[in-house]
Amino acid sequence: DMRRDLAGRRVMVTAGPTVEPIDPVRYLTNRSSGKTGYALARAAAARGADVTLVSGPVALPEPEGVRTVHVETAREMLSAAQEAFATADVAVFSAAVADMRPREAAARKLKKGEADVLLGTIELVENPDILATLGAAKRPGQVVVGFAAETDDVVANAQRKLSSKHADLIVGNEVGGGRAFGTDDNEVWFVTAEETYGLPLMPKDRLADRILDVAASFLP
Numbered sequence: 001d002m003r004r005d006l007a008g009r010r011v012m013v014t015a016g017p018t019v020e021p022i023d024p025v026r027y028l029t030n031r032s033s034g035k036t037g038y039a040l041a042r043a044a045a046a047r048g049a050d051v052t053l054v055s056g057p058v059a060l061p062e063p064e065g066v067r068t069v070h071v072e073t074a075r076e077m078l079s080a081a082q083e084a085f086a087t088a089d090v091a092v093f094s095a096a097v098a099d100m101r102p103r104e105a106a107a108r109k110l111k112k113g114e115a116d117v118l119l120g121t122i123e124l125v126e127n128p129d130i131l132a133t134l135g136a137a138k139r140p141g142q143v144v145v146g147f148a149a150e151t152d153d154v155v156a157n158a159q160r161k162l163s164s165k166h167a168d169l170i171v172g173n174e175v176g177g178g179r180a181f182g183t184d185d186n187e188v189w190f191v192t193a194e195e196t197y198g199l200p201l202m203p204k205d206r207l208a209d210r211i212l213d214v215a216a217s218f219l220p
């Protein structure tokens with residue numbers, strides 16, 4: 001890619017899943033591979049941007065020329081993203097953040113038959129919404145891109161998330177049945193305040209450039 005249209009710009013990307021500990025050996029997580037976020041980070045760097053990638057645990061190599069910050073939980077991702085967001089021109093939230101976490105991570109491995117252990121019950125509490133929190137703190141000229149992972153009503157849910165999360169672009173994708181999570185290709189909708197349109201199935205690295213094209217068009 002010969003375009004250097006993001007030279008001098010700072011781009012922040014969140015990627016991958018978060019993991020939320022139950023005890024020292026168990027956790028709650030989801031099927032995100034990080035492929036989408038890592039493709040975004042590589043594409044932004046190739047276009048000349050100064051890139052910070054805030055990544056949950058994934059099995060991908062760190063992109064070259066990108067500052068990668070590794071986190072595990074949603075709360076760790078929030079604080080790392082908050083720091084990078086402060087100076088970012090473009091922020092893309094592709095991570096699949098766990099919406100909930102166990103209220104407490106047990107200090108010792110939970111075992112059946114112990115008087116104080118109910119293996120059938122894990123009490124959950126809501127995690128912070130990283131995109132909604134930072135989107136609400138957006139500076140004029142800062143461009144915010146979010147995703148919407150939906151099993152149904154992709155477009156309506158993506159349109160709702162555009163305003164509830166203060167995003168300039170929502171990338172809507174249908175998930176479940178082996179789609180989007182972990183795959184090399186994705187078929188998505190783009191939702192902005194102006195328009196909603198579908199894109200054809202394409203590799204995630206081409207999708208990354210399409211997302212950055214729209215983000216770049218919103219930059220002052």
Ligand code: PMT
Nearest residue numbers: 032033034035036096097129130131146147148149181182
């Ligand atoms: O990683 P891959 O295997 O390539 O898979 C890609 C993907 C399916 C993970 C990606 O395309 C995608 O849809 N990412 C968003 C997943 C998600 O959590 O969607 P959501 O609809 O639950 O959340 C909406 C938006 O809010 C997302 O931008 C998400 O990053 C953000 N969010 C959600 C919850 C939360 N607590 N904090 C957040 O920041």
